[in-house]
Amino acid sequence: MNLILLLSKHSWDIWTKTSGTWINIFTVAIGTAIGLILSDRLPKKMQQIITQAIGLITIWIGLSMANSMTEVRAGQIDGAILGLVTIVTGGILGEWLQIEERLAAVGDWLKRRFRGKGLFTQGFVASSLLFCVGPMTLIGCLNNGLTGDNTLLTLKATMDGIVSVALANIYGIGVGFSILVLLVYQGGLSLAAGLLANAISDPANDPHIFLITGVGGLMIIGIGFNLLEVVKIRVASFLPAIALAPIVYRLAINFIT
Numbered sequence: 001m002n003l004i005l006l007l008s009k010h011s012w013d014i015w016t017k018t019s020g021t022w023i024n025i026f027t028v029a030i031g032t033a034i035g036l037i038l039s040d041r042l043p044k045k046m047q048q049i050i051t052q053a054i055g056l057i058t059i060w061i062g063l064s065m066a067n068s069m070t071e072v073r074a075g076q077i078d079g080a081i082l083g084l085v086t087i088v089t090g091g092i093l094g095e096w097l098q099i100e101e102r103l104a105a106v107g108d109w110l111k112r113r114f115r116g117k118g119l120f121t122q123g124f125v126a127s128s129l130l131f132c133v134g135p136m137t138l139i140g141c142l143n144n145g146l147t148g149d150n151t152l153l154t155l156k157a158t159m160d161g162i163v164s165v166a167l168a169n170i171y172g173i174g175v176g177f178s179i180l181v182l183l184v185y186q187g188g189l190s191l192a193a194g195l196l197a198n199a200i201s202d203p204a205n206d207p208h209i210f211l212i213t214g215v216g217g218l219m220i221i222g223i224g225f226n227l228l229e230v231v232k233i234r235v236a237s238f239l240p241a242i243a244l245a246p247i248v249y250r251l252a253i254n255f256i257t
Contacts, residue, residue, distance in 0.1 A: 014191070020144040020153025021187040025179045027161030028131065032176035035168025042169060050166050055227030058130070062224055065217025071210045074252035083214050086248045090215070090241025091234075100236040103128070110177050123171025127178040129235055130167075130223055131160050132185050133216045133242070138209060141186055145193025153186075208246040215241045 015022075042050075072079030094100070107121030131137075140152035168175040219241075222233035 016148040017145045017193070018187045018190045019148075020140055020150035020157065021182060021190055023150065023154055024131075024157035024160055024186065025182055027157040028127075028164045028179050028182065029176060031161040031164030032168040032173065035165040035170075035175065036173060038165070039169045039172070047170060051170050051227055054163065054166050054170075055224045057224075058227060059221050059224030062217045062220030062222075065220060066214050068210045068217065069214030072207045072214065072249070074207075074249060077252050079211065079214065082211055082245075082248055082252060083218070086211065086215050086245045087218055087238055087241045089248070090244050091238045093240040093244070094237030095234075097240070099239055100234045103236045107174060107177075111174065119171040120174035123167060123174030124177050125236060126171065126223060126226065127164065127167050127175040128181040129219065129239075130163070131178055132181055133219050133239075137186060138189070138212060138216075141189040142193045145190035208249055211245040211249050212242055215245050 039047075066083075069079035069083045072082060074082060103125055104121055107124035110124060111120040137153075137156065140150075140156055143149045143151070144153050164175055164178075215238075219235050219238050222235040222238070225231055225233055226235065
């Protein structure tokens, strides 16, 4: 009896800490389904204008996020310099690790496994990055994992659900498979948040988070450019910069300033 109660309490704790992620998965799944239903009903020109609209708003979101670097300063070193060092180093590491190719390979495998068509891989990669990179993801996961508060992730889930309608209309069912990345990355981050409780007491005002947000914003801008087909930016290769941002900040504080 005690074992059952213990397991039940443990399961409830996991649900409480990851509830925002499950809501996010649900909204993306519903949004993808709606987008697929609409895909055969919209002319090519309308699909193109929707893509351009998403691209423009994505760039705006990215610029807003990138502006967070102005809130960061390590002694005499400006946040923009820290961001430059972080994203260049992260990009080099990402190319060395071939992250772009590996993520695309996952998308291609899923495409073959579930008989996806057309732009399956592009949709999987673009939506996975768009839904997982950003301050709402990071801070929302910290809040959900530390206190059980899923308010921020619920707001993010609503936005992701709306965007997934348009993305699924453009790229197809590959967008829906981004829920696998949401489950692993966002859910895992929420569960791990308890380990970060002592390191990040106030995530909304922490300079490490500001730098991570700024670097993530640059990546979001890259996704916007890709949607507009202005230039092909290998956004996934910059993913290591997210993990390197707090390290670069600490090094600047401890050894340079």
